[in-house]
Amino acid sequence: MNLKELYQEIILDHGKNPRNLRKIDNHNKDAKGHNPLCGDSVHVYLKLNENKKIEDISFEGGGCAISMASASIMTDLIKDKEEFEVKEIVNDFLEMIKEKDDLKNNILSDDEKTKLMCFSGVKQYPMRVKCATLSWHTLTSAINNSQEIVNTEKN
Amino acid sequence: MNISDIKKQFPIFNNKIKNNDLVYLDSANSAQKPQGVINRVYDFYTKEFSNVGRSVHYLAVTATNLYENTRSSVQKYINAKDRNEIVFTKGATEAMNLIANTFGQKYLNEGDEVLITELEHHSNYVPWHFLRKSKKINIEFAEINEDGEVTLDSIKKKITNKTKIIGVTHLSNVTGAILPIKEIVGLAHSKGIPVLIDGCQSAPHLKLDMQDLDCDFYAISGHKMYGPTGVGILYAKKKWLEDLPPYQGGGGMIKEVKKQAISYADLPNKYEAGTMATAQVIAFNESIKFLEKIGIENIQNYEKELINYTVDTLKKNNSVKLIANPKNRGGVISFIMEGVHPHDIATILDEDGVAIRAGHHCCQILHEKLGIPATARVSIGIYNTKEDIDQLNSSINKCNKIFDLK
Numbered sequence: 001m002n003l004k005e006l007y008q009e010i011i012l013d014h015g016k017n018p019r020n021l022r023k024i025d026n027h028n029k030d031a032k033g034h035n036p037l038c039g040d041s042v043h044v045y046l047k048l049n050e051n052k053k054i055e056d057i058s059f060e061g062g063g064c065a066i067s068m069a070s071a072s073i074m075t076d077l078i079k080d081k082e083e084f085e086v087k088e089i090v091n092d093f094l095e096m097i098k099e100k101d102d103l104k105n106n107i108l109s110d111d112e113k114t115k116l117m118c119f120s121g122v123k124q125y126p127m128r129v130k131c132a133t134l135s136w137h138t139l140t141s142a143i144n145n146s147q148e149i150v151n152t153e154k155n
Numbered sequence: 156m157n158i159s160d161i162k163k164q165f166p167i168f169n170n171k172i173k174n175n176d177l178v179y180l181d182s183a184n185s186a187q188k189p190q191g192v193i194n195r196v197y198d199f200y201t202k203e204f205s206n207v208g209r210s211v212h213y214l215a216v217t218a219t220n221l222y223e224n225t226r227s228s229v230q231k232y233i234n235a236k237d238r239n240e241i242v243f244t245k246g247a248t249e250a251m252n253l254i255a256n257t258f259g260q261k262y263l264n265e266g267d268e269v270l271i272t273e274l275e276h277h278s279n280y281v282p283w284h285f286l287r288k289s290k291k292i293n294i295e296f297a298e299i300n301e302d303g304e305v306t307l308d309s310i311k312k313k314i315t316n317k318t319k320i321i322g323v324t325h326l327s328n329v330t331g332a333i334l335p336i337k338e339i340v341g342l343a344h345s346k347g348i349p350v351l352i353d354g355c356q357s358a359p360h361l362k363l364d365m366q367d368l369d370c371d372f373y374a375i376s377g378h379k380m381y382g383p384t385g386v387g388i389l390y391a392k393k394k395w396l397e398d399l400p401p402y403q404g405g406g407g408m409i410k411e412v413k414k415q416a417i418s419y420a421d422l423p424n425k426y427e428a429g430t431m432a433t434a435q436v437i438a439f440n441e442s443i444k445f446l447e448k449i450g451i452e453n454i455q456n457y458e459k460e461l462i463n464y465t466v467d468t469l470k471k472n473n474s475v476k477l478i479a480n481p482k483n484r485g486g487v488i489s490f491i492m493e494g495v496h497p498h499d500i501a502t503i504l505d506e507d508g509v510a511i512r513a514g515h516h517c518c519q520i521l522h523e524k525l526g527i528p529a530t531a532r533v534s535i536g537i538y539n540t541k542e543d544i545d546q547l548n549s550s551i552n553k554c555n556k557i558f559d560l561k
């Protein structure tokens with residue numbers, strides 16, 4: 001494992017120029033997440049339509065390249081998915097980044113999976129896993145409409 | 156003083172970190188341990204172990220004597236008037252909790268003010284925060300200036316007739332500022348206010364003289380002084396230790412226990428309930444001996460030069476921005492880089508064996524004030540050299556390369 005595998009180009013690109021970094025004014029769900037160890041914070045906004053499809057998703061916040069890229073790629077991939085699909089993708093991503101070698105879901109395209117697999121190197125850096133997962137836990141919290149602020153030290 | 160001989164006493168440096176020599180620049184977090192300290196823990200458990208202060212057998216007497224020897228060494232090292240003014244705790248955090256708790260119980264009431272500073276570590280803020288709820292006290296913060304210092308004037312501005320105690324760091328663990336604590340103590344005492352000093356960052360690096368300083372309370376962390384974890388020192392003037400209530404109850408801290416009444420042990424046992432970190436306290440004596448052998452003046456002179464070299468090197472590096480510029484600075488230097496988050500800096504440096512800390516360093520109040528959620532922090536110890544700083548600088552430049560910044 002070396003730094004090039006951790007800081008792949010796609011991660012650096014999304015880290016520097018995060019997509020969907022804005023607030024959705026007419027969002028109907030949102031949640032905040034916080035990593036008390038490093039001070040990173042994220043706020044995820046969702047707009048679900050009546051069929052529980054993600055019409056729009058965005059985030060605000062600041063953090064390291066890993067956390068910004070993770071939030072950016074997450075919002076890119078989640079847009080236009082159904083709520084039940086989102087839950088499956090989130091679980092799949094969290095399992096991959098902690099232990100599994102691969103993504104199992106059949107919802108994402110191969111290209112999309114390749115993008116997410118860029119984060120597989122993070123598991124070699126245990127202290128950085130929380131950077132990659134903060135926005136995903138926060139997305140789950142937003143979908144569940146939980147008012148509790150996500151705290152990486154509780155997950 | 157030969158640094159390479161001193162460094163050889165630290166066996167951690169015989170290890171390779173990811174095939175690199177270790178460049179340890181995280182001593183403000185916790186310092187590495189010399190062989191003498193490590194051996195002392197082993198020897199105590201191997202040849203001399205027993206609980207202290209209770210039994211009459213040979214080992215108990217030996218252990219008690221060794222334990223009390225450390226107390227005398229600390230007294231001498233910080234020039235306290237009386238050895239009973241030295242209380243062992245599990246760390247500086249516990250020392251500060253002890254004072255907030257017992258002083259709070261006895262002397263703080265609704266509307267009273269505790270004055271701390273924006274530089275304080277969470278351990279000199281959160282214990283006081285507990286009293287906001289239980290005693291309805293208020294906490295005031297003396298502000299930092301643009302150089303990351305807290306001046307005497309800044310303290311003066313926040314003192315009111317409700318100020319009952321002042322808690323202030325000696326050396327900031329983020330900005331590196333050394334505070335004018337003697338002047339602060341003088342000012343506070345002129346108004347009848349006691350002062351608690353957080354000495355975590357100063358004790359390993361600066362000459363300490365409790366009688367000259369005249370502060371009421373001073374908290375020290377053992378593991379930052381090249382000693383074992385689990386040992387802290389609370390220095391408190393005898394009049395306070397006699398006056399304040401006990402902190403924790405249990406064995407060792409009592410004189411007589413009846414169903415209707417309990418009397419407490421004399422100092423310093425009154426504040427040392429239960430079995431203490433015996434081996435660690437005994438080994439901490441070796442840390443003091445280690446520092447005494449080098450001599451604190453020599454340490455200060457050597458580190459001063461290294462701090463200047465570090466600051467100069469980082470200032471010359473255009474991609475680095477130091478977050479503070481205190482005139483009187485200790486060996487703590489925090490910085491940020493445009494376009495690279497501190498966590499990414501720390502991960503990239505780690506790949507070269509360079510250990511620094513990234514985050515808010517338990518000072519969220521300060522980082523909020525600075526308007527940055529996290530910083531990268533370099534902190535030096537007696538084993539660090541200019542070569543370490545050169546390696547740091549070249550690893551920082553690697554961050555630019557990876558992030559493709561000019």
